[in-house]
Amino acid sequence: MMEGATADPRLEPAALAREARELARTWREPEGFIGWFSRIDHKTIGVRFIVTAFCFFMLAGLLAAAMRLQLAQPRNTILGPDLYNQIFTMHGITMMFLFAVPVVLGFGIYFVPLMIGARAIAFPRLLAFAYWMFLFSGIFLYVMFLLNVGPDRGWFSYVPLAGPEYGIGKRADVWAQLVSFTETSGLSVSVCLIVTIFKLRAPGMALNRIPLFVWAELVTAFMVAASMPSVMVASGTLMMDRLVGTQFYNQAEGGDPILWQHLFWFFAHPEVYIIFLPAQGIVSMIIATFTGRPVFGYLAMVLSLVATAFIGFGVWVHHMFTTGLPQFGTSFFTAASIMIVVPSGVQIFCWIATLWSGRVRFATPLLYALGFFMVFIMGGLTGVMLAAVPLDAQVHDTFFVVAHFHYVLIGGSVFPLLGGVHYWFPKIAGRMLSERLGKIAFWPLLIGFNMTFFPQHILGLMGMPRRVYTYPVEMQWGALNLLSSLGALTMFAALTVYLVNVLVSLRRGAVATENPWGASSLEWSTSSPPPPYNFHPAPTVTGREPLWEPDVAERPVVIGLSADKRDVLVTQLMDAEPDHRKEFPEPTVWPFLTAVAVGGLYIGSIFTPWAVVWGAIPTTIGLIGWAWPRKGNQPRHLEREIAHRHRAAAEHA
Amino acid sequence: MTPKAIDVSRLPAYAFGHRSIMWWGGASLMLMEGAMFAMLIVSYIYLKGRSPEWPPGYFAPVLFWGTLNTVVLLASALPNHFAKAAAERLDLRRLQLWMCVALVFGVGFVVIRVFEFRSLNVWWDSNAYGSVVWTLLGFHTLHLVTDVLDSAVLTALLFVGPLQESHFTDASENALYWYFVVITWLPVYAFIYLAPRLA
Amino acid sequence: MPAIFQSALHPAGPQAASISHLWWLMFWTCSAVYVIVIAALLVAISRRRMDTRPSDGTLRTSVVTAAGITVVILFGLLFASVATGRAVASLGAAEALVIDITGHQWWWDVTYENPTPSLQVKTANELHIPVGRQIRIQLKSSDVIHSFWVPNLHGKMDLIPGRQNLLWLQADKPGVYRGQCAEYCGVQHANMALTVVAESSDDFERWIMAQRQPAPPPSTPEQQHGLQIVERGPCAMCHNVTGTVAGGRTAPDLTHVATRSTIAAGTAPNTRGYLAGWIADPQHMKPGAKMPSTGLSAEELQAVLAYLETLR
Ligand code: HEA
Ligand code: HEA
C-alpha cells in the first residue's frame, strides 16, 4: 500500500483548502427546527448522548441524596416506604440504564471514528435512532415517576414481586418498557460501533494498532450484542405474563421465578463490565498521555479486555448464591468470579508499570485516573470476598454489597469518566477546563466518596439489609448512616463545583489547540472541535501511537474521496488496506419519526397488547421512509458500472 | 514539502459479502437476534427440566403444518439463492424475477404459519409450556413477517425507485437475512414439534 | 433501649463462626493486597529520577510475577471458600429439630414439625431453639421471595414460592438474636424481622410444652368481652387462636402472642401501648401492611388488649 504512495497536485495547499470548503458543504449538519431532529453526525449524536446521560446522572444523584436524607437517622419519616422504594429503584435504573451505559457508549460514538481516522460512523441514521430511543426512554421514565407510577421493584425487578399477582398497577410495566427502550438503543449503537471499528479504520491501522480505548469499545459492543438480548427476552416475557396471561414465571403453572433471575443476571453481570471496560479504555488513554509513553503491555491489555468479556459471561450466578442452588454448581461460579480478577489485575499491573517507567505529569485527568486506582481496587477486592459463597451468604443483599458496587461503579467508571471529560473537553468544546477548579472538585469528591461508602461495608456486616426505608434505633446503625449521608453531601458539593467548571469553561475556558496534552492518538490530529468531516486529508497510520511516531510529518494521506458526496473509505478487517468507497446517507428526520413510532408502540403496550399491532403500522412507514432513496440522487455511473460488469463477464466467458 | 498520498478514487463504490459494511451490519443484527432465539430456547429447556412431564397436560403439537412449512421454507432457499447471485452480478432483470418468486414463498409461509398456531394444541396462557411454545413460534413469525415486508419494499424499489448500487448490496443482504430466518427455524421446529415427542 | 445483636461478626454458632473466620482471612489478605498495590502505585508516581527508568524486560518480569502471585492468592482464597462451604453445610443429623418457616408479606409463619400432628407448634416471628442442637430449617414462601437471615447464627437463604430451601444452623451460646428479611419483598420489606431465642434444652422444652397448650380461657369479664370481639369481629378472619373459634391462617398465629417480644414482625416491642396503637391503626405503624384497620371503639380495643395479654 505504502509503495503506491505518490506526491500529487491535489495536495497543494490551495487545492486542499478548496476541497475542505466543499467537504464542509457536503457534510454540513442541517439547520432549523426539523434540521435539528435530522442530524446524524456522530459527534453531534455523541455529545447528545454524553450530555443527556450526565443529566440523568444528576437526577439519579439527587434521588440518591433523597435516600441518604431518609437513611441519615433511624426511624426517619422524610420519605414513606412507597416513595422510598420508587426512589431507590429509580436511582438504580437511572444510573445503570440511563447514565452508565449510554455515557460509555456516548464516548465511543464520539471518539471511536476520530481515533481510527474515519470520516464518519457506520450507519449514522441508526445511530440517530438510537439516541432518540434513549432520550424518549428517559423522558418516559421521569414522566411516569412524576405521575406516581415510577418503578418500585428494584433495579432487577424480581418476580413474583413484579409479576401480575404482586406487581399491581403499571409500575413494573414501566420498568419493563424502560428496559426495552434502552436496550433497543444500546443494541443499535453496538452495531454502529462494531462495524465502524471493523471496516472504517484508516489505512494502515491493522488490528494490532488499534488504540486501547477503541479495543475496549469494541469488546463492550460485543458484550452488549451478546447480553442485552437476554434481558430483552426477560422484559418481553414479563410484559406478556402481565399483559396477556402467559405463565413464564408463575410456579403454579409450571413457570419458575428463578428463570427470571438467570435471564436477568446473564445480562446484568456482563452489563457491569459493559460499564467498566470503556472506562478502562479511558484510563489507558489518560495514562499514556500523562506519562508520555505507550501503555506497557499492549497485547496483555487487549487480551485482558477480551478475557474479562468472556469470563464475564460465566459468572452471573454469583448474584444468586442464596437461592439454594446446588453447592457444586455454585463453587464453579465462585471459581469463575475469582478468575476474572486475573485480567483486571494484569491491567492494573501494566498501568503501574507504565507510570513507573514514564514521566508523570499531574494534570487533572491523571488525578482522576489515580482516584480510579484508589477506589476501584478496593471495590474489586470486596468483589472477591462476595464471590465466596459462604461469605456472600452473610453479606448478600446488605449494605456491604451496596458498598462493593458503588466502589466499582464510581471508582471503576465514574472517576475515569470524569477524568475523560477533563481530558477530551478541549477536543469536544474547543476550550480547556479549568485545572484549578478540576482539582478543587477532585479531592472533596474522593474524600466524600469514601465517607459515603466505606461505612456501608461495616453496616452490612452489622446486619443492615439494603432496600430498607427505615431501621430501628436499637440497631445502632445511626451513626454510620449519618456519616454516610454527610459523605453524600460532600460528593454533592464536589460535583457541583465540577459542573460549574464545565459551564464556566464552556464560555471562558482557554482556547484549545489541536493537541493540548501532547497525546498520541488520531483524534488529536484534527482541529478542536473537529470539522463535520473529521479529517482533511484523511490520515493513514504506520504505528500504534500515530502522533508520536517519528514519521508523523511525512506519512502519506488519503486522497481521491469525492468531496461532493458523503464518500467514506472502507478498509479491510485485519490490516485495514483500502477496499472500497461507500457513499454514506444524508441527514434525515425519519429516524426520529421511527423512534416516535416505536416509542408509541412500547408505551402503548403497557396498556394493551393491541398497541403492538397498531404501532407496527407507523413503525413500518417510518422504516420505509428511512430506507427510501432520495429522488435525483441517482448516480449516473451505475449504468456504466453494470455495463462494465457485463463486458467483463463476457470477456471472461 | 508535499506529503505523499494514497489515491483511492479508483476503488469501487460498492462491495459484497464481508467486504461490505452492510454485511457486517446484517451479521451483527443476526448475532443479536440469534442470541434472543438462543435465550428463548434455553428458557424452553429450563422449563422442560423443571416439569415432571412434557408437554405438561397437553398433547404435542400436530406435525402436519409445521412440517409442511419446513419444506416450504427449505425450498425457498432456492429462489433466494438465485436472487442473491443475481444481485451480486448486478443483474437487475433476474434479481427482480427471483425477488418476486422468493416473495411468493414468503407470503405462503406466513399463511401456513396461521395454521401452525392452530395446531399447537395449547394456548399461551394455559401453562408455562404453552407460553414458551407460543413465544418461540411468535418470535420466529415476527422475523418472518419483517423479512417479507422488507423484501416487498426492496422489490418495489427495484421496479419503481431510483436505482442505486446500494440496492444490490441490500438485496444481497436481504437474501442473507432470509437464510438466517430459514436456519433459525430448524432448531425452533425441533423444539416445538420434536422435543415433546422425545420426552 | 438495649442494643440488639444482628451482626455477622459476632458469631454465636458454628456456621457463623466458620464464616467469620473466612471473613477475617479475606479481610487481612485483601487489606495486604490493597496496601501493597497502592504502595507500588505511589512509588511509581513519585519517582522523579528518570535515569533509573527500568527496561521493558524488568517491567515484564514484574508484571508477570505480580500476576503469578495474584493467581496463587486466588487459589488460596478459592480453597478457603470451598472448605468453609463444606463446613457450614452440615447435613443430616438424625436428631435435628425441624422447623418450617413460611414467608409472608411481611411476617414469618413458624411451625415446629412433629410426627404427631397434635404436638406440632405454630407460632410467628419468633423462634426458640435449644442451644447445642442442630436445627433444620425448611424455608418456603406463600407469596414473593423473602430471605431468612439471622447473621449471628448463619448466612441467609431465600424463601422462594414453589420451592423448599434448607438451612442448617446451631446456636452455641444462649441469647437473643435478631434476624431480618434480606430479600426485597415489597413495601414493608424493612419491617420484616424475627427474633431467635437460643436457650438451654430445659428452657426450650418448657417453652415448647407451653406452646402446645391451647389458649387459656379468659377470666375477667373484660377479657371475655375481648375474646368475643376476637372471635366474632374481623380478627378471626385472618388470625388463629387455638382453643377458640378464631381459625384464620393468613396472619400470625396469636395463641401465645403475649409470650413474644415484638409485634408486627419486629416493628415494635410487644407492650400494651404499642399493641393498642397497632390494632387501632396498623397502617400508621407499618404503612402497607396487610392488616386492615379494625375500626374498634376505644372500649372494645381495651377489651381486646386485655384478652390478648392473657395469651401466654
Ligand atoms: C463496574 C462494575 C463492577 C465491576 C467491575 C465488578 C467487579 C467484580 N464484582 Fe461486582 N457487582 C457490581 C458491579 C461490578 N462488579 C454490581 C452493580 C453488583 C450488584 C448488583 C446488585 O445486586 O444490585 C455487583 C455484585 C457482585 C456480586 C454479588 C453480590 C451479592 O449480591 O451478593 C459479586 C459476587 O461474586 C461480585 C463480584 C465481583 C468480582 C469478583 C469482581 C471482579 O471483577 C473484581 C476484579 C478486580 C480486582 C480484584 C481489583 C484489581 C486486582 C488486583 C489489584 C490484583 C490483586 C488481587 C488479588 C490478589 C485478590 N459483584
Ligand atoms: C453508576 C451507577 C451508580 C452511581 C454513580 C451511584 C451513585 C450514588 N449512589 Fe447508588 N445505586 C446504584 C448505582 C449507582 N449509584 C444501583 C444500581 C443501586 C441499586 C438499586 C437497587 O437496589 O435496585 C444503588 C443503590 C444505592 C443505595 C442503596 C439504597 C438501598 O438499598 O436502600 C444508596 C444508599 O446510600 C445509594 C447512594 C448513592 C450515592 C450517595 C451516590 C452518589 O455517588 C451520587 C453522586 C451524585 C450526585 C450527588 C449528583 C450531583 C448533582 C449535581 C452536581 C447537580 C447539581 C444540580 C442542581 C443543583 C440542579 N445508591
Ligand code: CUA
Ligand atoms: Cu420479606 Cu423482604
Ligand SMILES: [Cu+2]
Ligand atoms: Cu456480577
